[in-house]
Structure formats: C-alpha cells, structure tokens
Amino acid sequence: MSPRFDAHDPESYERPRRRTRPRTKDRPSYDDAVPARVTTVDRGRYTCLLDDGTVVTAMKARPLGRKAVVVGDRVRLVADTTGAEGTLARIALVDERTTVLRRSADDDDPVERVIVSNVDQLVVVAALADPEPRPRLIDRAIVAAYDAGMDPLLCLTKPDLADPETLLEIYRPLDVPWVVTRAGTELSDLRERLAGRTSVLIGHSGVGKSTLVNGLVPGAARSTGHVNAVTGRGRHTSTSAIMLELPGGDGWIVDTPGIRSFGLAHVDAERLIDFFPDLEVHTDACSRGCGHGYDAPECGLDEALAAGDTTPGRVDSFRRLLASRERAEGD
Ligand SMILES: Nc1nc2c(ncn2[C@@H]2O[C@H](COP(=O)(O)OP(=O)(O)OP(=O)(O)O)[C@@H](O)[C@H]2O)c(=O)[nH]1
Numbered sequence: 320m321s322p323r324f325d326a327h328d329p330e331s332y333e334r335p336r337r338r339t340r341p342r343t344k345d346r347p348s349y350d351d352a353v354p355a356r357v358t359t360v361d362r363g364r365y366t367c368l369l370d371d372g373t374v375v376t377a378m379k380a381r382p383l384g385r386k387a388v389v390v391g392d393r394v395r396l397v398a399d400t401t402g403a404e405g406t407l408a409r410i411a412l413v414d415e416r417t418t419v420l421r422r423s424a425d426d427d428d429p430v431e432r433v434i435v436s437n438v439d440q441l442v443v444v445a446a447l448a449d450p451e452p453r454p455r456l457i458d459r460a461i462v463a464a465y466d467a468g469m470d471p472l473l474c475l476t477k478p479d480l481a482d483p484e485t486l487l488e489i490y491r492p493l494d495v496p497w498v499v500t501r502a503g504t505e506l507s508d509l510r511e512r513l514a515g516r517t518s519v520l521i522g523h524s525g526v527g528k529s530t531l532v533n534g535l536v537p538g539a540a541r542s543t544g545h546v547n548a549v550t551g552r553g554r555h556t557s558t559s560a561i562m563l564e565l566p567g568g569d570g571w572i573v574d575t576p577g578i579r580s581f582g583l584a585h586v587d588a589e590r591l592i593d594f595f596p597d598l599e600v601h602t603d604a605c606s607r608g609c610g611h612g613y614d615a616p617e618c619g620l621d622e623a624l625a626a627g628d629t630t631p632g633r634v635d636s637f638r639r640l641l642a643s644r645e646r647a648e649g650d
Pocket residue numbers: 476477478479480500501502522523524525526527528529530531542543544545546553554555556557576577
C-alpha cells in the first residue's frame with residue numbers, strides 16, 4: 320500500500336502532535352509553488368503546463384479536498400514539477416477564476432458541472448447539415464455564454480452540405496458574430512476571431528469540432544469520428560476537454576466533448592429575455608410583470624410577430640426555454 324503522505328505533502332511536514340499544540344488552520348504559504356495551467360483532466364490526473372512550456376502531471380493536494388479542478392484553471396504546483404517521466408506534482412492552490420462555464424444535464428438538474436474556467440469566448444460549433452442544426456441548442460449555448468460573461472461566436476460547419484443562409488437568417492439580427500468554416504480550408508476567418516483570446520469550443524457530437532481543432536492546431540491529433548447514418552450522431556470520439564495553444568502563441572482553444580444538452584438550471588428565468596437582445600427591444604411596451612411567455616396577454620413579442628419584426632422561430636425558442644426554466648423553478 321502506498322503511504323498516505325509523503326515529504327512533499329503540504330500537510331505532512333511539521334505536523335503538530337495533538338497533545339502539545341492545538342491543530343492550526345494556517346496553511347503553508349506555498350511561496351515556492353510554481354504557477355501552471357490545467358490543460359486536461361483524466362481520472363484524477365491533471366496535465367498542467369508551466370509558463371516555460373514544461374508539461375507536468377499532477378494530482379490534487381489533500382487540503383483542496385473535494386474542490387473541483389477543471390481545464391483552464393490557473394494553479395500552483397508543489398513537489399516535483401520537473402515533468403520528468405513518472406513524476407507527479409501536486410496542485411496546492413487554485414487561483415480565483417475569471418469566468419466559469421457551467422452546465423447542468425437538464426434545466427431542473429441541481430448538479431451543475433463546471434466545464435471549463437478562465438475562457439473569454441464561447442464558440443458554438445453547429446453543422447449546417449449532418450447532423451441537422453439545432454437552433455434551440457445554439458440559443459441555449461448563447462445564453463450560457465452571456466450568463467458566464469463570455470463573448471459568443473457562432474461557427475457554422477459543413478457549408479458544402481447546406482446553404483448557411485437558412486440559419487444565418489435567424490442569427491443575423493442578433494449581435495452574435497459568426498463564421499462559416501469548411502474542412503480542409505484555411506479557416507482564416509475563425510483564426511482571426513480566436514487570435515489573442517482563450518476560447519472554448521462546444522457543439523453537439525459530430526458537428527466537426529475535432530476536424531476544426533486539428534485544422535487549427537496541427538498535431539493536436541483529436542480523433543475524428545463518423546456521423547452515424549441512422550442516428551445522425553457522432554460517436555463521441557472525444558472524451559475529455561483539452562486546452563491547446565494556437566500556433567505562434569496566438570491564443571488558446573479548449574475542445575470539449577460533444578454535448579447533447581445544455582441545461583441552464585443556474586440561469587434565472589426572469590433574466591432570460593436579457594439574453595435575447597433582438598427580442599428584448601420589442602418588450603418595452605409590455606405591462607409591468609409581463610413574463611413574455613406563451614400565455615402572456617398583450618405581450619410585445621406577439622405584436623412584433625404580427626408586425627413581422629421578428630420570426631416565430633426566435634420567439635418560440637425563447638418561450639420554450641422560458642417555459643422549461645419556469646417549470647424547473649416551480650419544482
Ligand atoms: N462534408 C463535410 N464534412 C465534414 C466537415 N467537417 C467535418 N466533417 C465530417 O464530419 C464528421 C464528424 O467530424 P468530427 O470532427 O469527428 O466531429 P466532432 O464534432 O468532433 O464529433 P465528436 O468527436 O463526436 O464530438 C467527420 O466524418 C468529418 O470528416 C465539413 O466541413 N464538410
């Protein structure tokens with residue numbers, strides 16, 4: 320059996336004897352701890368990148384307890400940080416996160432998962448066909464981005480299979496920037512948007528995210544799958560989030576496993592309308608207390624629909640999301 324503590328464990332040295340001194344809450348200062356960034360997590364092992372490019376494998380130090388450490392976290396490492404084969408560092412501290420992207424499996428799921436931290440742009444990758452685009456999932460992801468204080472970017476893939484125009488008609492009125500990418504091309508529009516930023520890529524399985532990542536970061540070797548002809552779904556070929564530096568040090572991307580749902584249990588139903596700015600402008604004339612839902616009487620959204628100032632698809636997307644959130648909050 321391996322010992323529970325070793326010489327590097329911050330709690331193990333100068334451990335007071337119980338009878339002579341009361342237990343202190345003071346933690347070691349970690350002055351010598353080495354700053355690093357978590358690039359991927361696999362079964363309790365954290366791959367961390369030091370500022371000088373050294374890749375170090377680490378585990379959590381005991382004082383962190385059950386605190387989650389996620390991809391994107393800026394951490395302080397102690398113990399062996401050489402990165403030499405077979406060595407293991409310890410994550411002693413996690414720096415305060417500037418942003419966190421969370422999602423729950425469903426809107427009423429109390430278990431929230433932090434997917435990634437410290438990113439400033441959320442790239443919603445959606446295929447124009449194979450699998451069919453799912454505007455409601457896209458809308459949810461955009462809401463999640465705004466809620467997390469990140470800038471959304473819509474990235475539409477597989478333009479050789481369907482005309483982007485159909486989907487762009489929905490999203491053009493929003494202020495959400497978009498790019499269209501095709502596998503095997505330069506990806507220059509996307510690169511421009513990613514330059515100098517830290518971006519997380521999310522999207523339903525099979526939309527071509529791994530293909531994009533491989534195009535952006537040569538050598539990333541993200542495995543690509545084939546879309547199942549029957550279900551239209553990818554095979555979930557990517558299993559864990561991973562953070563990669565763009566060539567030339569021009570920013571970072573985080574590739575996440577394909578997702579099927581994007582629960583928003585943490586977003587207040589009342590605030591939802593703020594995340595649909597193209598619809599929000601039509602609610603000025605609504606009476607106080609108007610919830611803008613399906614059954615709201617004399618709602619500005621219905622007037623806008625009647626006047627042709629918005630589309631049924633957009634209003635429906637908002638109202639479905641609202642109904643789902645209200646149901647969850649009423650539980
Ligand atoms: N026609 C066409 N096919 C593409 C394009 N980009 C990717 N594909 C194909 O779409 C399939 C799925 O691509 P992946 O990159 O594996 O998709 P993913 O989103 O990473 O899927 P997961 O790994 O399951 O999350 C592959 O067969 C790709 O070759 C494109 O621009 N056009």
